[in-house]
Amino acid sequence: MLTPKFKVLQDDKHLSVHIFAPYARISDAEINIDGESFTFYSSPYYLRLTFSGRLVDSELEKHTAKFDAAVGAFIIVCEKETPGQHFANLDMLTTLLAPHGATGVNKPMIEVVGDEKDGELLDEQDEDFDWMYEQTLPEENIVTGGHKYGFANNTTGVFTALQNELKGVVDVSDPDNKSASQRREERITHELRVFDEDHYLADYFEVDTAQQCVEFIPEFYSITSDEVELSDQDKEDMMKLPRKEHLLDKGAQSIVYLGLVDILYSWCYNHRVTLGENCVESAWNVAKLSSTLSWFDSFTHLKDVAVGSVRRSVTFPLIRNWLLSQEVLKDTAQILSLGRKKVLQCLLEIQRFFNSSEPRYLLNQLYITDYCVWIQRIKDNKLISLADSLKKLKISKDDICLDLEDLEAAAHLVLEEEEENALAHGENINNIVTDFAGLTVIENGAALGANDNEDGLKKGAAINPREGLAQLSDSDSSSSESDSEDDSDEDSDSSDSSDDSSDDDSDRDGSSSDSSELDSDDDTLSESDEE
Template identity: 40%
Template sequence: MLTPFFELKQSEEHVILEIKAPLANIQKTELIADDFNVYFHAPPYYLRLKLPGRVRENERESGQYDATTGVFTFKLEKVDRGSHFEDLDLIGKFLFASKKYQARPTIEVLNEDSLPAGSDTDEEDEFWISRQPKPDDVSSTTPGYGFANKTRGNGQALKEEFFEIIELSEIENTPIPERASLREAYEKEKFSDDHYLADFMEPGEITALIEFKAPWDESFDKKSEVKLTAEETTYLKDLGNREYLLDSEEKRTALLSLADLIFSYAYQYRTFGGENTVESGWTINKLSSTLSWFQSYNSVKDVKLACVRRALIYPLYRHFDLSMRVVEDTLKILKLGRRQILKCLIEIHKIFNSSEPRYLLNQLYVTDYCIWLQKISDRKIESLARLFEQEIITKDDIGLELEELEQAATVVLKEEMESVNKMMSHVSLEDRESGTSEEDASSTDDDADSDSDTVTNQTDSDSDCEVL
């Protein structure tokens, strides 16, 4: 059975369901609206939805079919008239959850909206996201990886087959808390003083990259104006739906890593001028500690530090001001809310699908993020954005001795300039002295010529006297 493309709209009294099914068998078409559930069947199409509010069929209002466009239109009556159904454009969240889970065959999933009152969804969000986990919170007999660390098993096989995209060598034998320290040690070995100083002393085109205007620069603080395109909506529909059983710690982990993914995407977008290239997949993969080290974060500051460190170690452009500009991009994207974030995630998903073998990262992370983000509350995204804005980092925090390198380079440059100036002054003095010598020599020559002329004139005079 095929899942057709559909749209959901609403009025005060109705939910309007439009289904595009050009190959449908009209005679066998049926639609059932039962409380929160809607069923549509028209071979070869099948659609099952769970709406955020109750609806029912109205016998006085039948469905319509446009043979030209192949679109069915059904008006479903709201049981609670005047109620507003949230997020009807995020159609993926209303699909009936699939029982097939990529890379996680044993995961049970639960929609956040169905959690009882008093669960972790009612916690103070800033405290919930920023708190440091207790040791017991992260302990596990077998360290996990993937979305919210819910995947276990096959770690060694992953490393052997996908070694070029995963830097963590012992996936299942490295406890989650130790991954950050191993990553930082590995990064110090990879950091190039020369490359960093070259970009620092001669930024060149980096200045243009910093000044580049991204879409979120134009729409910043215009959250309500961010809309998903028809292509993006279809993409979410094709990803399907799942339900997630995540405790408070797993949700916190997922949200913090989300900021890491967005930074990686924003960096590649800015440095490639908004165009996807053959290097886009590598850049996103490499800059994200989540994707390359399966790391979980303890705080928003940890996220920022990891992102900026890797942006100064791996890509072509390694400039602190450029990295901080991307931090600003990340904040703007988070502030614009779930739809802008979904746009970025969908683009990452497309890039990885065309970047062998990074499709694996879609299975482990990005697909789940696209689905889960449609379900979580706006409060949690807003809280993440506030914390991201409040946390300030400096060059000294990065741990790569950037200020010392810059100071040393500046001193060397100053000494070289002084040496050049001194040399130029010495050359100039020699030129002046040489010029004076030449003038004196010229003056002597002129005097000699004058004396010669006098003698000649006198001789000529004597000769004239003799003739007379």
């Protein structure tokens, strides 16, 4: 038989059950209503629901049923036995599917004893928790049960047979032979050892990426608990959850609640750094940041949860920023304040992360699936109380024992020294430029001072030295020509004299030629005389 998809709506007098069974035999449909129990059968579908209130029996034929062919759904409208009564948990599909009296893992099938009100147990869950009070872990019987982990510490021996899967799932080694206190001590030691100061400082000063994540406003800040809606995918995943109920004592409940905060913190971090759009690293982000999932840790104090989560958020992920970690704490409190439906939505998303990221599906079997079942039966006021305590909690940089304040102060000193050195280097360059401005330029054997022609220097500063000298020469020539007409005449005279000198040179060349000829004649005459 197949369990069909369904949803349940209500008003003051009626309860409406919508059953999506597109391949059902309509003529064979059978409906049976008996007090709190509702049963539907139409081959190949079978559905049994248990409500928190009583309905009018089907024998009285006060219910109506029809088949909507457009959507392929049966719509059955039932009358409430007590008009105006509110039926709780209609969104918690797994709770509706669970038969009355179902129990948790590794326990015999027994009926849950206790008064009920609106379908919620009035037992030890109604006791108030002091989330700031240091609890004690339940003692482990290592002779008969071994060291335990998993949801409510009810599992052991898993990794004895799955050693090959261990490294791909968790950071703790050989968890079956280590107690909760040993696992915690190793976790803290590991976090302090692998903390990367350079990576942290890089994200501390290069704030562009981190700032974008810090300024991001998740959508769950703009809704109320009544406005939380489970998607069709969420409802489909809820149908696949086991039909059971967990019976927990007070110590186990405290561990489960605090572990929930730790897991939700990792979800909120991933949601913020991906800006609400999950990526292929989302499963790694959630598994790595959660001490519960990566080290099988069991918390006994809310501050320990917050300290561990923040320390891991500045040690392992890609973006390691203190302000970002603080914002994620606020996000976690906001999720808790929205109640179990929003928390369930987050847990179902984590379950999908791990199912698509082998071998992390083992974390679903150890923790997430049980959390998805358990969260549907708890009361919202417990989550709201936990959220209020988390909002009041203040975590300082000293609490996480990484010396972040000293590290940041030392980095600032180094930057200040570098800035001072850069400033001094800039002053030296300015002095060199000033010295160059005072140099004397030699042109054609004449000295030209820096102050003789400021315009010339300014022009020459933008070009090469030879072009500058040429400009200075042209500038001096033009200025000297405009001084006086006498200077102009003198220049023309000097020009004439240069012409004359050139003529004289040519005459000298001529005379030189003549003299050589005369010498030649003289030699001839002397020879004749000798004869």
